[in-house]
Amino acid sequence: RAKESGRGVYRFFKREMDDTIRERRNLARDLRQGIADNELIVHYQPLARAADGEVCGFEALVRWKHPTRGMIPPLDFIPVAEENGLIEALGDWVLRRACADAAAWEKPLRIAVNLSPIQLHNPALPTLVHEVLITTGLSPSRLELEITESALFKDYQRALDNLRRLKALGVRIAMDDFGTGFSSLSTLQSFPFDKIKIDKSFVENIHRHDRATAIVRAVLGLGRSLEIPVVAEGVETEEQILFLRGEDCAELQGYAIGRPAPVDALTMWTTAGDPGAIAPKSKTRRSA
Ligand code: C2E
Ligand code: MG
Ligand code: MG
Numbered sequence: 001r002a003k004e005s006g007r008g009v010y011r012f013f014k015r016e017m018d019d020t021i022r023e024r025r026n027l028a029r030d031l032r033q034g035i036a037d038n039e040l041i042v043h044y045q046p047l048a049r050a051a052d053g054e055v056c057g058f059e060a061l062v063r064w065k066h067p068t069r070g071m072i073p074p075l076d077f078i079p080v081a082e083e084n085g086l087i088e089a090l091g092d093w094v095l096r097r098a099c100a101d102a103a104a105w106e107k108p109l110r111i112a113v114n115l116s117p118i119q120l121h122n123p124a125l126p127t128l129v130h131e132v133l134i135t136t137g138l139s140p141s142r143l144e145l146e147i148t149e150s151a152l153f154k155d156y157q158r159a160l161d162n163l164r165r166l167k168a169l170g171v172r173i174a175m176d177d178f179g180t181g182f183s184s185l186s187t188l189q190s191f192p193f194d195k196i197k198i199d200k201s202f203v204e205n206i207h208r209h210d211r212a213t214a215i216v217r218a219v220l221g222l223g224r225s226l227e228i229p230v231v232a233e234g235v236e237t238e239e240q241i242l243f244l245r246g247e248d249c250a251e252l253q254g255y256a257i258g259r260p261a262p263v264d265a266l267t268m269w270t271t272a273g274d275p276g277a278i279a280p281k282s283k284t285r286r287s288a
């Protein structure tokens with residue numbers, strides 16, 4: 001009897017597992033089609049200089065407008081793309097779209113693009129980036145590539161080699177989600193990153209947990225010593241802005257500055273001319 005119910009439980013889990021596998025397979029099939037059918041879109045989130053609130057760049061964040069499921073966030077489909085050989089096509093598309101959009105802005109603001117570890121390990125990446133810069137006419141100094149420290153894990157030498165070749169193009173390299181991995185410090189020691197982005201899991205606890213506050217302060221000190229500008233991610237409150245500005249954080253990113261938005265919604269920031277007339281010079285701008 002126990003054996004029988006055991007089998008029942010097994011059958012139940014087996015069915016659930018099959019459903020999950022089928023679901024992933026369907027999503028991969030839809031994604032392949034979706035990339036071809038132009039269902040991907042890029043939203044842009046502003047980054048502001050902490051000292052005066054001036055918007056100095058944007059991060060490109062991909063979204064998928066699925067025909068029946070609606071808008072799907074990247075954390076739900078980037079892993080699917082990585083597991084099904086679709087991340088190169090997806091990453092190539094996002095890079096091209098973001099560089100083309102940024103090249104059309106009147107102000108020469110920076111554009112940050114996220115790279116998957118798989119892209120970083122492809123020896124063809126620097127050539128691809130070079131080609132995209134030439135095709136879109138974007139100045140290399142305006143492009144910033146964001147990588148997480150886990151991206152360096154697999155084949156350290158090859159990844160570092162690619163990063164060096166990218167830097168030689170004049171592109172900037174940012175370390176994303178700093179502090180959430182296992183080897184943040186040794187990664188910083190091995191490679192001259194142009195920027196450190198403190199993960200929002202620390203920023204959201206400023207003044208809420210003494211430890212988080214101390215860690216943010218320490219990362220800002222580390223950035224100062226290494227002469228690497230530090231960006232705070234996930235800034236949501238006035239209180240966090242005041243603290244970060246007081247601690248000499250270089251740039252702020254988060255809902256308190258602006259939410260990710262379609263490219264058409266950025267003109268108040270990207271249009272040249274009298275800044276006072278186009279966008280109020282407030283220190284904490286909120287996007288629509
Ligand atoms: P990330 O690079 O750390 O991007 C920041 C994420 O935090 C974004 O989520 C953004 O919408 C969210 N965020 C920004 N400000 C705030 C805030 O004040 N509060 C809160 N709670 N969240 C905030 P999103 O767009 O869902 O992206 C999630 C992750 O997906 C990104 O994390 C990045 O790792 C990945 N991703 C996004 N686009 C791409 C892409 O084109 N290629 C690759 N490989 N990965 C991407
Ligand atoms: Mg990022
Ligand atoms: Mg980040």
Ligand code: MG
Pocket residue numbers: 176177199200233
């Ligand atoms: Mg993050």
